[in-house]
Amino acid sequence: MDDLQSALATALRLVISADAGLLEIVFLSLRVSLTAVTLAAVVGMPLGALVALQRFPGRAAVVTFLNSLMGLPPVVVGLLVYMLLSRAGPLGEHGLLFTPTAMVIAQTLLVLPIIAALTRQTLADLHREYAEQLQSFRVPAWRGALTLLWEGRFSLLTAILAGFGRASAEVGAVMIVGGNINHVTRTMTTAIALETSKGDLPLALGLGFVLITLVIAINALALSVQRLESRV
Amino acid sequence: MDAAVTSIDTGHGSASVTDILLLKLHNAGLRRNGQDLLTDVCLGFDDRRLTVILGPNGAGKTLLLKLCHGLIAPTSGTVTWAHPELLTAPRGQSMVFQRPVILRRSVAANIEYALRVCGVNRAARPQRLQTALELAGLSGLATRSARVLSGGEQQRLALARAWAIQPQVLFLDEPTSHLDPGATRSIERMILSIRESGTKMIMTTHDLGQARRLADEIVFLNHGRVAEHSDATTFFQQPETPEARAFVEGRLLW
Numbered sequence: 001m002d003d004l005q006s007a008l009a010t011a012l013r014l015v016i017s018a019d020a021g022l023l024e025i026v027f028l029s030l031r032v033s034l035t036a037v038t039l040a041a042v043v044g045m046p047l048g049a050l051v052a053l054q055r056f057p058g059r060a061a062v063v064t065f066l067n068s069l070m071g072l073p074p075v076v077v078g079l080l081v082y083m084l085l086s087r088a089g090p091l092g093e094h095g096l097l098f099t100p101t102a103m104v105i106a107q108t109l110l111v112l113p114i115i116a117a118l119t120r121q122t123l124a125d126l127h128r129e130y131a132e133q134l135q136s137f138r139v140p141a142w143r144g145a146l147t148l149l150w151e152g153r154f155s156l157l158t159a160i161l162a163g164f165g166r167a168s169a170e171v172g173a174v175m176i177v178g179g180n181i182n183h184v185t186r187t188m189t190t191a192i193a194l195e196t197s198k199g200d201l202p203l204a205l206g207l208g209f210v211l212i213t214l215v216i217a218i219n220a221l222a223l224s225v226q227r228l229e230s231r232v
Numbered sequence: 233m234d235a236a237v238t239s240i241d242t243g244h245g246s247a248s249v250t251d252i253l254l255l256k257l258h259n260a261g262l263r264r265n266g267q268d269l270l271t272d273v274c275l276g277f278d279d280r281r282l283t284v285i286l287g288p289n290g291a292g293k294t295l296l297l298k299l300c301h302g303l304i305a306p307t308s309g310t311v312t313w314a315h316p317e318l319l320t321a322p323r324g325q326s327m328v329f330q331r332p333v334i335l336r337r338s339v340a341a342n343i344e345y346a347l348r349v350c351g352v353n354r355a356a357r358p359q360r361l362q363t364a365l366e367l368a369g370l371s372g373l374a375t376r377s378a379r380v381l382s383g384g385e386q387q388r389l390a391l392a393r394a395w396a397i398q399p400q401v402l403f404l405d406e407p408t409s410h411l412d413p414g415a416t417r418s419i420e421r422m423i424l425s426i427r428e429s430g431t432k433m434i435m436t437t438h439d440l441g442q443a444r445r446l447a448d449e450i451v452f453l454n455h456g457r458v459a460e461h462s463d464a465t466t467f468f469q470q471p472e473t474p475e476a477r478a479f480v481e482g483r484l485l486w
Contacts, residue, residue, distance in 0.1 A: 129333060130333050132303060132329065132333075133332070136301065136303065136326060136327045137326070137346065137350060138320060138321070138322040138350075139322075139349050147335075147345075147349075151335060154336075229336075231377060231380065232336050232337075232377045
């Protein structure tokens with residue numbers, strides 16, 4: 001019990017004093033997850049729009065596939081990216097395994113289906129409502145897609161936040177392709193998972209605080225986005 | 233204008249040969265799932281008078297309007313424009329839907345969007361926007377979010393937005409069917425001032441009073457067929473067909 005209390009106290013001290021080691025981990029986590037979410041949004045939103053608005057054979061199957069990928073287990077994504085980037089893998093020559101880049105790749109793949117599937121859902125719903133009006137304005141398809149993306153901006157922002165929440169809280173993928181190397185690939189989640197077992201409870205707890213705060217902040221942001229939407 | 237156009241059979245011979253026929257339907261029909269929704273529609277529309285397509289619910293008024301506007305294609309017969317580019321050009325025609333789609337932006341941005349996608353010259357847009365806002369009486373609400381406006385204000389915005397691009401033809405589909413009497417009056421006032429400005433309008437309504445107040449000419453539609461096409465005064469004073477007589481006298485048609 002005393003151990004736990006002192007660990008808690010040390011953890012709080014680490015957070016309040018903005019400990020360099022802790023900050024390094026927090027910043028790396030944020031850098032990796034934000035980069036991954038940005039890439040996933042850049043690819044995922046046009047992809048979602050395409051599936052939502054373009055008629056092509058096998059579209060229903062693609063939608064089902066995309067929706068199932070939302071629940072992709074992070075460890076599986078980690079494993080696939082590991083095999084891709086390992087020395088013997090097809091991209092092995094670039095030596096990316098156990099680097100932040102590898103973690104960005106893994107998280108991008110993890111978040112991409114979430115953003116693409118939510119974008120598709122949003123745009124498909126909007127399209128039902130807007131199609132005739134856009135046709136009446138004689139709007140070409142590409143412009144109609146841009147219009148719908150803008151009309152759905154609040155839902156899309158929520159989708160991006162959901163993606164960011166997923167990326168920053170997952171441990172499986174970054175653990176496998178990053179390896180939790182100190183000063184290089186140690187993120188909040190891998191540190192909590194591995195430092196706990198090594199007995200560095202204060203660092204794990206401190207990072208836990210930061211992570212929870214981050215998750216609460218994301219949810220608060222998502223809620224205010226929805227509030228904003230009801231007024232626009 | 234095109235000489236060929238003046239010789240077209242208008243179905244019921246009401247449009248005189250001196251009129252310029254902007255749009256004509258020849259034996260146009262629409263068949264879906266084995267059901268005839270519109271049958272043998274022969275109509276000619278001139279380029280100035282306010283046409284009201286009148287008829288009971290389910291007569292096919294909205295479908296006829298969408299057929300004219302090019303949103304759906306006829307399954308038989310033809311819909312021809314005197315100037316074919318009017319069909320596809322964004323500024324040729326516009327339509328106000330029964331339930332208009334109001335964009336999630338400000339009132340002014342809704343109108344600006346229409347001006348932009350319809351290719352109105354950038355320099356001309358501010359003036360058009362102001363005129364449209366004034367027409368709709370929405371100048372004071374220009375920066376307000378359009379989605380939070382009342383139903384009547386949204387319909388006024390939709391009408392102003394459709395008119396702002398200065399279309400050759402403005403289609404209105406039951407523009408007041410969801411509105412209270414006050415909001416209906418403002419919409420009708422707007423429609424009359426748009427007519428003053430010389431814009432051709434084709435609108436549907438099932439409201440006899442509204443047809444009396446607005447129409448220059450009436451197309452009476454019943455069970456997907458044009459039962460009568462005549463001047464408004466003629467139609468209301470001496471309806472030719474028994475169906476039209478029943479409708480004018482307020483006896484419902486089924």
